[in-house]
Amino acid sequence: MAKNTHKSQPEGTYRIEITGLVQGVGFRPFIYRLASDLGMKGWVENRNSGVLLVTGGDEAEIENFRDKLLELAPAAASIESVEYTRVEDEKLGDFEIRTSSDLSDSITEISPDIAVCPECLSDMLSQEHRIGYPLINCTHCGPRFSIIRDLPYDRQHTTMETFEMCPQCQFEYRDIKDRRFHAQPVACNHCGPSYQLVSGGKAFDKVEDIRIQLLEILREGGVVAMKGTGGFHLVCSAFSKEGVKKLRELKKRDGKPFALMFRDTDQAKKYVEIGPAEETELTSWRRPIVLLRKKREITEGIADGLSSLGIMLPYMPFHHLLFEAGNVSALVMTSGNFSQEPILISNRKVMEQFGPKVDGVVSYNREIYNRVDDSVIAVIRGKPMVLRRARGFTPMPIRAHLDLEGILGTGAELTGSFCMGKGHLALMSQYAGDLKNLPNYEFYQEIYERYCRLFRFTPRLVVSDLHPDYLSTRFARELTQTFPELKHISVQHHHAHIASAMLDCGLDGDVLGFSFDGSGYGSDGRMWGAEVMRASYEDFDRLFHFEYVNLPGGDKASQEPWRMGLSYLYKCFGEELYALNVPLTGHFSRKDMGNILNLLDKKINCPPVSSAGRLFDAVAAILGLNYYSSYQAEAPMLLESAIDHSENGSYPYEREGEQLCFTSLIKGVVQDVHRGISVGRIAAKFHHTLVHLILEISMEYRARTGMERVVLAGGSFQNRFLCQQAMDRLEKEKFRVSVPGRIPPNDQGIAVGQLAIGAHREKLL
Ligand SMILES: [Zn+2]
Ligand SMILES: [Zn+2]
Numbered sequence: 003m004a005k006n007t008h009k010s011q012p013e014g015t016y017r018i019e020i021t022g023l024v025q026g027v028g029f030r031p032f033i034y035r036l037a038s039d040l041g042m043k044g045w046v047e048n049r050n051s052g053v054l055l056v057t058g059g060d061e062a063e064i065e066n067f068r069d070k071l072l073e074l075a076p077a078a079a080s081i082e083s084v085e086y087t088r089v090e091d092e093k094l095g096d097f098e099i100r101t102s103s104d105l106s107d108s109i110t111e112i113s114p115d116i117a118v119c120p121e122c123l124s125d126m127l128s129q130e131h132r133i134g135y136p137l138i139n140c141t142h143c144g145p146r147f148s149i150i151r152d153l154p155y156d157r158q159h160t161t162m163e164t165f166e167m168c169p170q171c172q173f174e175y176r177d178i179k180d181r182r183f184h185a186q187p188v189a190c191n192h193c194g195p196s197y198q199l200v201s202g203g204k205a206f207d208k209v210e211d212i213r214i215q216l217l218e219i220l221r222e223g224g225v226v227a228m229k230g231t232g233g234f235h236l237v238c239s240a241f242s243k244e245g246v247k248k249l250r251e252l253k254k255r256d257g258k259p260f261a262l263m264f265r266d267t268d269q270a271k272k273y274v275e276i277g278p279a280e281e282t283e284l285t286s287w288r289r290p291i292v293l294l295r296k297k298r299e300i301t302e303g304i305a306d307g308l309s310s311l312g313i314m315l316p317y318m319p320f321h322h323l324l325f326e327a328g329n330v331s332a333l334v335m336t337s338g339n340f341s342q343e344p345i346l347i348s349n350r351k352v353m354e355q356f357g358p359k360v361d362g363v364v365s366y367n368r369e370i371y372n373r374v375d376d377s378v379i380a381v382i383r384g385k386p387m388v389l390r391r392a393r394g395f396t397p398m399p400i401r402a403h404l405d406l407e408g409i410l411g412t413g414a415e416l417t418g419s420f421c422m423g424k425g426h427l428a429l430m431s432q433y434a435g436d437l438k439n440l441p442n443y444e445f446y447q448e449i450y451e452r453y454c455r456l457f458r459f460t461p462r463l464v465v466s467d468l469h470p471d472y473l474s475t476r477f478a479r480e481l482t483q484t485f486p487e488l489k490h491i492s493v494q495h496h497h498a499h500i501a502s503a504m505l506d507c508g509l510d511g512d513v514l515g516f517s518f519d520g521s522g523y524g525s526d527g528r529m530w531g532a533e534v535m536r537a538s539y540e541d542f543d544r545l546f547h548f549e550y551v552n553l554p555g556g557d558k559a560s561q562e563p564w565r566m567g568l569s570y571l572y573k574c575f576g577e578e579l580y581a582l583n584v585p586l587t588g589h590f591s592r593k594d595m596g597n598i599l600n601l602l603d604k605k606i607n608c609p610p611v612s613s614a615g616r617l618f619d620a621v622a623a624i625l626g627l628n629y630y631s632s633y634q635a636e637a638p639m640l641l642e643s644a645i646d647h648s649e650n651g652s653y654p655y656e657r658e659g660e661q662l663c664f665t666s667l668i669k670g671v672v673q674d675v676h677r678g679i680s681v682g683r684i685a686a687k688f689h690h691t692l693v694h695l696i697l698e699i700s701m702e703y704r705a706r707t708g709m710e711r712v713v714l715a716g717g718s719f720q721n722r723f724l725c726q727q728a729m730d731r732l733e734k735e736k737f738r739v740s741v742p743g744r745i746p747p748n749d750q751g752i753a754v755g756q757l758a759i760g761a762h763r764e765k766l767l
Contacts, residue, residue: 013060015092021052022082026113026155028141029079031183043094076142077287078116115231117289117317119143131190136320141185148232157186161369168193201362224361227352232374232393233345234338246303257632259305260334261291261312265325279384288394289317290377309643344445347373374432392432399427404761408462411756412474414749418446421753422459437473465760468492469523493759495522496533497542502755503715507740512538513711518718520615531613539762549663550610554601563637566616567623568598574668584675585626614718625681642721646682652690693727713740717748
């Protein structure tokens with residue numbers, strides 16, 4: 003990591019440049035303490051790119067300092083490089099922190115929220131004024147983004163403003179040798195915010211009482227609303243049938259699998275498989291939800307029919323206090339919101355909306371300013387793939403190799419998120435949900451305003467999706483009305499998926515991209531969703547795509563997989579489908595099916611779509627796994643979960659010019675059902691068919707063009723089996739394969755792709 007420019011130098015003055023970092027994690031005080039402990043002289047100051055330190059010593063001392071720095075740095079400080087060079091001798095005094103040089107053209111990188119650190123957990127047991135303090139924090143941990151109103155990052159610009167520090171906290175805050183030096187949210191039992199539980203008409207203010215009451219409620223199958231870092235959770239014991247059932251009823255139409263919080267990895271390992279890379283993610287300071295392979299079921303209703311569970315570990319001091327009591331080892335923790343609305347952050351709203359329906363509301367009186375959901379990660383072949391980028395990541399920028407200055411990508415719609423470019427940094431907003439729901443769209447607009455203020459951003463170029471009716475497109479149009487000189491370009495959805503993955507992986511030039519998802523607006527105005535393209539940042543050629551199949555009922559059909567199942571069956575078997583003996587045709591009446599066929603015959607509201615997601619839907623429905631979806635991608639997730647890993651067979655598919663057709667596949671599926679082949683084996687064969695398709699097309703294209711770089715992106719590649727198998731097979735054939743990691747492969751990543759494409763297209767305007 004360090005560049006040693008002068009070998010074996012004797013004692014002298016060294017300049018050490020540290021790049022990366024995030025402000026607000028106590029990095030300079032940490033350096034100060036480390037340097038003082040090592041008896042070093044000199045100074046440290048903030049620079050645009052990181053931190054500059056000048057010190058004296060010989061090379062061994064400098065290297066020792068560097069090693070200690072890397073070993074002991076605050077967890078949330080992301081050090082990119084440490085380089086040192088010998089400079090002209092300088093007379094150095096006792097180590098000091100200098101006021102910063104001009105930083106006017108740089109942005110302040112705001113730290114994401116950080117899980118409570120081990121030192122604070124131990125302080126919670128030993129520091130007199132913080133014994134059992136449920137909101138303990140220090141410069142290395144605690145809330146950040148969620149409480150920041152404005153910059154600079156000072157206490158008066160956070161929601162801690164209303165709490166006056168007691169003399170003891172003040173002393174720590176001012177003592178550079180203390181771990182709480184300049185920790186803006188610093189607080190203790192005497193002066194800080196506190197918890198409250200309201201239950202059964204009574205209010206409890208003492209942490210010990212809250213804990214006892216809460217555990218009692220949970221043990222008896224109750225559900226509580228509990229305030230987290232970035233919003234409320236709805237919580238019940240993971241082992242209570244009654245609790246889970248009650249929680250399901252509260253969430254109504256939203257059938258999404260529930261995430262769980264386990265006391266520790268040992269407890270979690272009883273129910274899920276945790277590999278080393280997965281454990282690293284689980285225990286990281288970001289504390290995301292990690293998708294893990296189920297070993298056995300916990301309680302019905304948590305994640306029925308799915309082969310994985312979303313697990314996280316405690317990240318707030320209060321979570322630790324709860325689990326410490328010992329009689330609870332796992333909680334269901336689902337976002338506290340009504341179906342598909344933003345996670346609730348206000349105590350008042352939670353009391354109004356959930357108060358009467360739950361058995362208790364646990365909150366604290368420090369306000370959440372920026373709402374931020376739990377993040378979700380999957381590990382694919384030992385590497386993390388972020389599926390939902392929010393708490394612990396937001397608003398940390400993604401460093402790009404492209405100049406993105408002044409560009410705004412407004413994203414897609416189903417998974418709302420925007421991205422703004424500041425120099426080489428892509429600043430992605432947190433996940434904002436489906437923008438078609440007004441409260442989500444309002445949330446999206448609100449965070450846009452806040453990001454503009456926090457990061458001093460004014461758009462020069464706005465890039466939106468091609469879809470004219472996406473609310474994110476409307477948002478872009480409205481911006482151009484407000485700022486007439488603002489340039490606006492539109493980018494095709496699946497091209498943006500590939501560009502997003504390319505930026506994430508630092509790629510340039512041309513790639514062969516497989517962009518598979520549910521749907522996106524095509525350049526020809528039709529619905530696309532399974533594209534094979536030669537792509538660069540500038541443009542793309544659509545080489546192949548899935549065949550167009552009519553979607554009976556339009557948008558509605560994406561929530562009713564049985565319609566697409568029927569459409570495929572009709573295409574392959576005509577009226578003979580009534581005679582088939584598959585779960586789908588057995589489940590619905592001839593009349594119901596007839597109505598759909600009628601729509602298809604008359605072409606009433608049956609737009610043709612070319613979509614990977616809809617093909618998954620169709621096969622899942624034919625097999626009887628899912629007829630109606632209660633959450634996004636339910637049918638594909640159930641189909642993946644059904645896979646029997648011992649099956650290696652596949653089905654044939656056809657090619658008609660640019661179209662990839664699946665008549666043989668659908669016929670094969672039906673035939674296998676008739677032969678009594680298990681759903682698990684059929685699901686495996688279906689997935690292998692797509693893997694073969696990806697491999698065959700890649701091989702053929704490489705033979706023709708020499709192209710070795712393959713990029714997989716789009717929501718369908720969240721399917722770990724598909725992604726892993728495709729990567730394995732491609733790499734075995736010596737392809738260089740890239741999938742996104744830091745940026746979600748789904749529609750949350752679209753805005754980043756728009757930025758990358760915008761940066762290149764702009765030159766052509
Ligand atoms: Zn701490
Ligand atoms: Zn205090």
